[in-house]
Amino acid sequence: MEFKEGLMRLVVQKSKENDWVFDTGDRVIGTIHSPRRKWKLFHRSSSAIPSKPSKPQIPKEFICPISGSLMADPVIVSSGHTFERVCVQVCKALNFTPNLMNSPPPDFTSIIPNLALKSTILNWCQNYSIDPPKPLDFNSAEKIVRTSMASEPEKATISENELLIRGVKQAPAVNFNHAATEVTRRPTHFHSSSDESVSPTALTPPLPLSTQPSCYSSPSSSCSEMESPTKSPEEDEILTKLRSAHVSEIEEALSSLRRITRTREEDRARLCTTRLLSTLRPLLVSRYTSIQVNSVAALVNLSLHKSNKIKIVRSGILPPLIDVLKAGSPEAQEHASGAVFSLALDDDCKTAIGVLGALPPLLHLLNSEGERTRHDSALALYHLSLVQSNRSKLVKIGSVPVLLRLVKSGHMTGRVLLSLCNLSSCADGRAAMLDSGGVECLVGVLRGNEFDSRSTQESCVATLYGLSHGGLRFKGLAKAAGAVEVLREVEKRGSERGREKARRMLEMMRGRDKEEEEEVDWEELLDSGLGSRTRCQLGGGGGGSCVNSSEF
Template identity: 30%
Template sequence: MEEEETVGKLMEAVGEIAAISDYRNVYKKLFCNLSRRIKLLAPMLEEISDSREPIPEEEAKTLLKLKEALVAAKDFLRFCSDGSKIFLVLEMEKIMKSFQDITVQLEQALSEISFEKLDISDEVREQVELVHAQFKRAKDRIDMPDTELYSDLSTVYNESTDDNTDPVILQRLAEKLQLTTVSDLIQESFTLHEMAAASSSADPGENTEKMLRLLEKIKDFMQIQNPQMGDPAISNVPPSDEKPKTPVIPEDFRCPISLELMKDPVIVATGQTYERGYIEKWLDAGHDTCPKTQQKLPNTSLTPNYVLRSLIAQWCESNGIEPPKRPSRPSKPSACSSRDRSKIDALIQKLSSPNLDDQRSAAGELRLLAKRNTDNRVCIAEAGAIPLLVNLLDTLEPRTQEHAVTALLNLSICEENKGRIIAAGAVPGIVHVLKKGCMEARENAAATLFSLSVIDENKVTIGCSGAIPALVSLLSEGSQRGKKDAATALFNLCIYQGNKGKAVRAGVVPTLMRLLTEPAGGMVDEALAILAILSSHPEGKVAIGAAEAVPVLVEVIGSGSPRNRENAAAVLVHLCGSEQQHQYLAEAQERGVIGPLQDLAQNGTDRGKRKAVQLLERINRFMEQQKHVQAQIESPTQANSQAEQPRL
């Protein structure tokens, strides 16, 4: 059938896009985002293909539009992946226009899909809706590529002679375009001819000549810089067209981002599981939402999914596949370049200096080096920087203090360094900065405590340090970012039962209720997530009840986001399991909670549905009890009334 052929073409296009992996150019971020979003459409296409129901005519037309958009995206990505880096940068306006057109085309095609008519499951629907929302945002906000690179290339491209070129510019071009070896230069020359020939410019021959002269300048410059630069190495391993047959990987074993078998599965705060490396890249890019559900993450903690890892290993063994190995984390100083290692050693010396200026500048540079990559974090820690940075946390010089705590924050991203920082006695100093530092230092101190508290035993240490009252203060009076950092740290610390009472006694509940009733403040998600944790603690229930939370919770259950409705229902479930449950049940019923709960039981998240059903059952029992009590009250009254009647 024609519809089946269309679906087959759609799946083929997604597969071909997934196979394109080399975007080593100025548009890398844009192209990788486009490719990743398209790959996330694969589960929907598989469900359509597996369905035995015929595709309605209207939906078949929509799928044709999607096919046209995907084919255009495939051709565009392949063109940009295989082609000349110089050409792509010089044709920036056309490339960006094509990118924008394809983004709009994909967004429009996805907007017309009817999930009900195509019988798409809720889980896959959520994923496609996420992709659609991302395309919708992308068509209105395009991140511009490296304008400095475009300016440098244009300058050299338009020079009339070879003598005027600034070697600094040529150095930048060679590095940014990754044209530093003979292999790179030969490949660029080959692809440049192909792409320039495809240009719609008035005189492609002249353009090709000018670009080749530009490439020649880069090649001559690189040979001057590296006279030993030889011919490219040629592999003597013959290519093989044969691919070993492998069983189909179960969907639950694939990372929702990469769609590949997970090696190190971790759980985020929404309960979704991802491959650690991919979700870390997502979070490092500044995102604060779950990629699959698009719900805001109350914290960025990653919990190893040991059960799933074991199931994946068992599946691999039963299918004769070598189980995936977790990516090893660098632990030796040799992972760091010799140049960076020498620089780090020099900075450690300055950090030990009695001169305050030396200390400040060294802490600032270490802060930046630790932010750059994992290798540097390992090298800095093993060079002995952590105890020296901890000593600077008590300094009276604000800038030095800020550099020190932020350097520790960046170092703590490496799991091996978390233990080193705790062992160096850093927690009291971090809490001191949290209480007394400038706002940016306080924010980074809160973020550091969260990072350290990812390890369970550290939750106890931090909870006993006086950190929780200081975090509550920051949650109340901090900047927007400070409140976010404080909320994230408090959420993670309160996972440990012993810290819940400390948070309640520090006055966190009134602060959370204030944030919950200020939607414009942007803290509703975080406030509800923390309340949901605290509501399981006896002191938490009392405090939440005393804060007159029921009306607010009922309102959120009726009109909040899916995750907020779920958390509000969870809080109400705990309240209605306390000694004052009748009071809360009666108040919730009076506020009209039954209708929203029935809707949540039908349309909420899985956890939200369970909580809604629990509450409805409790309300029904409460109403039955009330009827029974009322009947008992009325029954003696009726008996007395009859006894008082005169006898005949």
Template identity: 25%
Template structure:
């Protein structure tokens, strides 16, 4: 990589390239004034995925020059040329969008359509591989952007799997056909392939332009090497195998061997079957967890239409959910519950007949809806007891349809019914498949209501239920978007000893998701945690430090932690805490001091060097690592 200015221009070029791709106008179905492209969905999916890279490139824009300076002496050219692979992949995507957007289907165009379909496969493969080679650990990237990049990479992997397997020989072969493809299109009068646009960018000089063109297009030597690669690999492949790839039809290339899911059932963001579809202000439907993640990362537009969202309310799409459920039943694609024909499969592979148990449970579930409050109390109490006993019972209770009925009872004014109901739901959530059913029943708002206003026991078990449900990553997003976090922080401050521990466990798990850290800070969690650290009884220091260690990587949390005068308390724990607490205190201090000279100077001034030195010598392996790193930062600060 050329140094300095060239590196900076490359970053600008990458951003410009992504913005060009994002500005591509995809033909709309039914618009007679525009070409009704055969590859509309492929184009839309590609543009949407690339658009998610914008924030990543903006964040690393100013860091590439520093990375180049470091890498010029210590890294190989292969390690430092990851950017050229990314440029090549994005430029291929840009050209392909022009080519596919201008394609018109005719009777004699099947061969061209097949080649374009192959190119979509190849571009997806190239993007996925180039993003995998980016040295993310050498950049300072916010966790929100890390999540966006991870989402893009996951989408590309899934798309590659849907297209089918592909190796380097097939990718090289696919792109070696692109020139002929462009010529074919030009002869038909349809050619719309774009230029590189380098000469039109005022920020790119000719020297760098030449470097980028070579990186993307390849020099004559690189073209010869590609030709040799194709030729040499082709020699080792049977003729039938070699011929089979270019001769596949576009339908074969685009359709997976498995059952095709209707497009309307797929979330436009994740491209996966929706379980909890919701409607946004523009009328578009998305999977709840995906659109909530989009909103949590600061977006206020509809991902599909790019229109500004007038409000952020997510309305359940019950009609579509029902259609998806029916489709899943008809095509037998539901998640297995281990229950079939009145028998449950045991861990050893054998089956146990549960038809008698099923009848008993179904009768009990029916009584939950009884008009008699005494009968309802007895039935809910029995369901609580049954759900505690075994996994089989949890499966049978859910299969009997108890979960939606129990969710409705969470808001009961009868204390006994509410306590037993929330505890039964907690027990049912232990079985993994039931977590999804509980979420789909809309349980979270009612659980939060119990958490706020229930009895001591009900509040404790409501917090434990939220923890259990949050073990599924997408549920962290949905629970965080509710009012659960402020209610948990309130319980953490004012609940019973057990309630505080349940709240701490739930908050720790929820705050693993970046979008929830700011919510927890705004709910006052730092104040609550500081009280726990300075409590003379020392009963929850472990929990407080564990949560702080998760929060400390978030900028908003970092500011709040320092403002609350937590640093002196952490340094005191370095001196007097048990080994585990010393370890966590060192980890938190390191997070607070990274790229923050003011905090680093404060830690040094307050006498942290001596206990850190002792910890680096005698602490646990993790404590040693954190203490050594922090001491290194302090030494470098003192040398300047």
């Protein structure tokens, strides 16, 4: 009892000297400073243990500014910005420059893989047990970019005109070989129905090896015109009928639009608005043939105005237009090939048209029953093949054998040779043409003088000149095909450009022959002693008397 009382007095005394600190569970976790006691006791409570965050925050530099998601394949563009690769490809295809917060506009001229950032993102995902990001597919990225384009209408309009102005500085304007469409069905022969159309005699293709179309548009075409902010009553009336549930009203509106835009440039520029193009887009693939034909024909007329071309491409109307090329009615395909040809005349549209898949159906339509369809498809392929990326695509889809067969058959020789001439300027195209018998085919055309114009002969010679950069293989194939005699004839009687290229090819072939003859005369060398020396080295001599026999 005395011991217990003493112990209680000691506890009461200590409690007066120290202010004990308790937690919610009445457990002592420490003491406030006491002058007589310098040690402290602590008891860690379970509530004091910090909890691990459930989901880490993604660093800002890991997120693509366009898609807003974690980058799987980051690339650095010319301006120094980093984006997801497929987003850059879509922006280039649609000629769209996104608006970045507190940053200058990006430049998509060139892209470089950002391997360091890609490795950092993968390590970060591994550290936080997060699945690595998967690359976006092209369709998903296209939807994201189109959403951005729709949210920046003013900026898109400015960019269009800036691109058009740059295009005018770099290349001359164009004159259309494609006549504006009429309301009624067009005949199979060439017909001029607008101020920008040309007569059949003026449909001579540009000279070969040119980098731009050699034809010019009427001076009244303005590339700096912007879409009018005012809405015209005429446009509102057409749009109201186009959105109608009655087929007859839609047909009436399309016929009216087609008639209004057939001849007057100012009407084409005024009516080519974002509202009208978005309304016209689903009508291109209508199940009603008359609606499909008239909507594509109206699009051809709108595309004839220079400032409308990029606007049409950016409106997202190319995919349904390409669907018409693939599976539309014959008359709709005729108009669709003319629309693609018209859009392909603009340098800023060529890449997008190739990326979105217009090359295979255009190549297929070269064998179409409609003359107009064949000719417009051939000229569209020529203008699209002026871009290197499209040349590579044409080689991959097997266009070279198809084009050579058309040349051999004498079918659209002049127009087809223009595309072959462009393909011969790249390494892949040259290899494909040499493999497919291109040298023999072209030499045969020159020998037969099967030309509908002087420019066709120039195209044939220019294509051979491009193939001559194939080196010794071209030389062997040319000799086997008898090209020397044919080129001599062109050198005498051809056009100025044809004579110059023929002379260069002959000099190249003669120069190599002379060089080879001067270096080694194999027959003389064999007769004079190489054979006996070789026999001696092989042990054919008596007694192994040859000095070099042991070194063979």
